[in-house]
Structure formats: structure tokens, C-alpha cells
Amino acid sequence: MHGFMTLFKKEILRFWKVAFQTVMAPVLTALLYQLIFSHVLSQHVEAYPGVSYTAFLIPGLVMMSMAQNAFANSSSSLIQSKITGNIVFLLLPPLTALEFFGAYLLAAIVRGLVVGAGVLAVTAWFGLPLPSHPLWILTFAALGCGVLGTLGIVAGIWADKFDQLAAFQNFIIMPLTFLSGVFYSINSLPPLWKTVSHLNPVFYMIDGFRYGFFGQGDVSPWLSLAVVGGSFAALASWSLYLIGSGYKLRQ
Amino acid sequence: MTHAISIESVSKRFGSLQALDSVSFTVAQGEFFALLGPNGAGKTTLISAMAGLSRPDSGHIRIMGHDTVGSARQARMTLGVVPQELVFDPFFSVREALVFQSGYFGIRRNDAWIDELLHKLGLTDKAGTNMRALSGGMKRRVMVAQALVHRPPVIVLDEPTAGVDVELRQSLWAFVQELNQAGHTIVLTTHYLEEAETLCSRIAMLKKGKLLALENKDKLLAHSATREISLKLAAALPASLQPLKVREADGRHILQLADIARLEDVLRELRLAAVEVRELSIHETDLEQVFVKMMHGGRV
Numbered sequence A: 001m002h003g004f005m006t007l008f009k010k011e012i013l014r015f016w017k018v019a020f021q022t023v024m025a026p027v028l029t030a031l032l033y034q035l036i037f038s039h040v041l042s043q044h045v046e047a048y049p050g051v052s053y054t055a056f057l058i059p060g061l062v063m064m065s066m067a068q069n070a071f072a073n074s075s076s077s078l079i080q081s082k083i084t085g086n087i088v089f090l091l092l093p094p095l096t097a098l099e100f101f102g103a104y105l106l107a108a109i110v111r112g113l114v115v116g117a118g119v120l121a122v123t124a125w126f127g128l129p130l131p132s133h134p135l136w137i138l139t140f141a142a143l144g145c146g147v148l149g150t151l152g153i154v155a156g157i158w159a160d161k162f163d164q165l166a167a168f169q170n171f172i173i174m175p176l177t178f179l180s181g182v183f184y185s186i187n188s189l190p191p192l193w194k195t196v197s198h199l200n201p202v203f204y205m206i207d208g209f210r211y212g213f214f215g216q217g218d219v220s221p222w223l224s225l226a227v228v229g230g231s232f233a234a235l236a237s238w239s240l241y242l243i244g245s246g247y248k249l250r251q
Numbered sequence B: 001m002t003h004a005i006s007i008e009s010v011s012k013r014f015g016s017l018q019a020l021d022s023v024s025f026t027v028a029q030g031e032f033f034a035l036l037g038p039n040g041a042g043k044t045t046l047i048s049a050m051a052g053l054s055r056p057d058s059g060h061i062r063i064m065g066h067d068t069v070g071s072a073r074q075a076r077m078t079l080g081v082v083p084q085e086l087v088f089d090p091f092f093s094v095r096e097a098l099v100f101q102s103g104y105f106g107i108r109r110n111d112a113w114i115d116e117l118l119h120k121l122g123l124t125d126k127a128g129t130n131m132r133a134l135s136g137g138m139k140r141r142v143m144v145a146q147a148l149v150h151r152p153p154v155i156v157l158d159e160p161t162a163g164v165d166v167e168l169r170q171s172l173w174a175f176v177q178e179l180n181q182a183g184h185t186i187v188l189t190t191h192y193l194e195e196a197e198t199l200c201s202r203i204a205m206l207k208k209g210k211l212l213a214l215e216n217k218d219k220l221l222a223h224s225a226t227r228e229i230s231l232k233l234a235a236a237l238p239a240s241l242q243p244l245k246v247r248e249a250d251g252r253h254i255l256q257l258a259d260i261a262r263l264e265d266v267l268r269e270l271r272l273a274a275v276e277v278r279e280l281s282i283h284e285t286d287l288e289q290v291f292v293k294m295m296h297g298g299r300v
Helices: A002-016 A019-041 A053-084 A097-126 A134-158 A162-178 A191-197 A201-214 A221-245 B043-051 B072-077 B094-104 B111-120 B136-148 B166-181 B193-199 B217-223 B239-244 B260-272 B287-295
Strands: B005-014 B017-027 B032-036 B058-063 B079-082 B154-158 B185-189 B202-207 B210-216 B227-233 B245-249 B252-257 B277-283
Touching: A002 A019, A002 A053, A002 A097, A002 B094, A019 A053, A019 A097, A053 A097, A053 A134, A053 A162, A053 A201, A097 A134, A097 A221, A134 A162, A134 A201, A134 A221, A162 A201, A201 A221, B005 B043, B017 B043, B017 B058, B017 B202, B017 B210, B032 B043, B032 B193, B043 B058, B043 B079, B043 B154, B043 B185, B058 B072, B072 B079, B079 B136, B094 B111, B094 B136, B111 B136, B136 B154, B136 B166, B154 B166, B166 B185, B166 B193, B185 B193, B193 B287, B202 B217, B202 B287, B210 B217, B227 B260, B239 B245, B239 B252, B239 B260, B252 B260, B260 B277
Parallel strands: B032 B185, B032 B202, B079 B154, B154 B185
Antiparallel strands: B005 B017, B005 B058, B202 B210, B227 B252, B227 B277, B245 B252
């Protein structure tokens, strides 16, 4: 247990010591999206009845930032340790696969939540109403960060080089988050693309998270919970298996 | 008594390369043991397998009786490894690195021992310095400290003095000898054979993944004691001694003797030929010669 706590603390300090890059930068990026998209689109789109586009956009941006940063935290920490070789300091001690996984996962969730809180703080004054279901908000925030944090662990273990990780990020994570209804309601899409969106687990994270703010979404929050929870359970089992088997970590 | 390290028919293959080929030996508790071999001999692969960083394809390794696969946690608790590659976490200071390393081994409040390690390794005034700002030698010292935070009974140092200045090498060896005298088992690999010769009591030599020799150091040296003598003579070397001559250097004849007792025969021949000896010196074999000889195919 102390091994887990130590690794968790180390992972928190790792991103906190460079918070300008790991927290401030994504908050600023989200603020820019908010400024630009709300300026361009606020007159044209009303996503839900009674919900302005400007307000609709905020939870989407918050969840997207959380997801991307949770992924970035675990994946970049692991690949840096692997490439510089200092991962050996984690492989020599008797840490269990669960301690290893838990520490990276929890640190990724914390980074995601800190960034999410930051994005919320700078965008909420664009007109976000008071949340109607705070518990749903917290549940989807934590689970969404958990899914992407776990995916980051898998990607960090799998990738041997920075460009492989960048490819994973640019060709999988970015499309999944951008095409998940961050910027639009999928009900506005043609039927084919609507169906495709329903296959994207990130869509359910954002929809469930948004439901917490507005009390309405594209699908039921329970369905979203089942999809996001199921994705997390599957990815976590896979990730634990990889760590336990020593895949790419112990030759 | 349980062996500090027991290696039983360990083999490991990477693709077409047989990195370890059925290697077996044991190291007793309290020994100072050297693992020698040229680059690519399998030393680091063997150390990785001991440390659980890689898994043997077949065979078993036990550290203080704990199997490195079956009882990995206990095996890791009893082993401290200083890896060959100079690695560090650039985010943290020396003390932070040591506190974290203690924590990974489940140790809280390790400050007294960390302070002692810092002191012994001459790192006290660098405790608050970020790892990035340290010289290579200093980083190496921190790696030694990191390997010792959990006071392991068995310590493995993989080329700990590679690229390290003379002063540090000496202070590092003094510290490692102190640990050995305190009862720790030490295994080291080194390129500096004189280090192995001065420090170690027993030596294993690896070549292409195979154990080539495993001997008490003195025995190893005695075995291969083809001693050489260097002679400066007033006249030519008598014909009867020509077969013993291996080369000539600086006007001196270098003769090789199977046994030092044969020196008497040489001197008798010289007396008979009435050749005056101006200078005579005897060269003892050192580990380096044994090593070079073995690596070129000669068996001891």
C-alpha cells in the first residue's frame, strides 16, 4: 500500500512541478475554443430547447480537456520513463501490478479533474446554468478521466517511441474526442453519422456529463454510465494484464 | 546456509541470439564475487534475470532462497541492483529520489538511513539538488544509494565505475568493501580487471552466454600461471633456451616458463654457456592476461 501511495504521490508531483504546461496550457486552449466557437455559432445553433450553444459547449470542452489530459498524463509519464530508462526504478522494487496501475490511473484522474476544474472556472461565466445533477457530473468526470487514463497506460506501455505515442494520440484519441459531440449535438447529424457516433465511448462520457448540467442529453445517463463503466472495466482489465505479464516492461 | 544467489541452468534467447546458455553457479552469503566477460557475454542479461527485469526462458534463479519468478516480491526485497546505464528522473532532487525509492519498497521514514547513505557517498551537500544538475559521477553515486535504500543483503553492481573518475572509484570501492565486511554479499561486473583482482574472492567468466570459468581468484591465477621472465644478457641467448623464448623487447629476451621452478634450469643453462646475466625480472600473471587468454579460446 505504501508503494502505491509513493508512486501516486510521485506521479502527482511530476505533473504539478510543470503545471504551467500540464494544467495552464490546456485551460487556455479550452478558453480559446470557447471564445471562438461561441462567437461564431451562438447566433445559429440551439442544441437543446432552452440551452444556448454557448452554454452547451462548456461541458463538452470541460470533458474533452479532462479526457485528453488524463490520457496525456499516464501515457507521457510512462513513455518518458521507458525512453530515459528510469522505469527501472519502478521495476526493481516489489510493486504489484495493481499498485502500479492504481497509481498511474489515480494520478491521471487527478490531472484530468484539475484541468477540468480550471476549464470550468474560465468558461462557466459564458453562461453555464447551475448544474441540475451534480452527482452525474462527478461520476462522469471521474469515469471519463479513468477510461482515458487507463488508455494512456496501455498506450504508454505499448509505444516504444514518442512518434508512436503521438500517432496514437493524433489518430485515435483526437478523432474520438472531436467526433463525440463536444461541439454539436449528435441529433443534428445525418442518420449514418449519428449511428457512428453511438459507437464512440467518448460520446457517452460527454453526453452523460452534459446531462448533469442541463438535465437533458442525447441518450439516457444510465446508458452512458453502462457504456463508460463497461469501457473502463474492459480497459482496466487489459491494462492490469499487460502490467502483470510484463509486456514490453520486463523482457 | 542458504546461498545468496543460486542460478540453475538459466537460458535466455533474444531472437537468434543465445544470450545465456544453461548458466549455473551459486554465490555464498558474504562473498565478494566478480562476473567478468566481454561486451555481449550475457552479464547484463544475467543480472536482469536476477533482478526480475527479464524472465529466463528456462532455469531458476533464487536470491536468498526466494525464486525470482515464484516469490518475486521477496526476491526483490533482498536484492539491490545498480544498473549499468546511467538513468535518473529529471523531475526530482537527490533526496526526493531516495525517499521515493524507499517508498516503492514499502519503507516509510527512512531518513536516518538516507542521511547515512548520502554521507557515505559524499552526496550530503547535493541532497537538495535536482538530478539533472548533477555530473555523471554524482548521478552514479545516487544510483548506488537508490539500490541500497532497503538495506538489501545482496547487492549487484553492473559496471558501477564505468566513466567514473579515479577519486570516486576509490571511495565507491571503499564503501562497497565496508558493506561487504558488514555482511552484504556483493556481485560486480567491471571492465577494470584490476578492480576485480583486488576486491573479489571468486570470479565467474562468461563468454557468449556460457560460463567459461568459475574459480577462486587465486586458483584462477595459479592455474594459468605461465610465468614470464625477462632477461638482459651480455651475449646471445643459448640455443637450448630458444624454444622458451616468446619475444624480445628492449633488447631483453622474454621467456615463458610453465612453472617458476623451471627458473633454476634456465639459470643452469646460462651458466653452462657462460653467458652473463645483466638483468632478470619475473612477471606474475595478472587477471587481465588470464582474461584475454580465456576470451581467445584458451581454457584454464
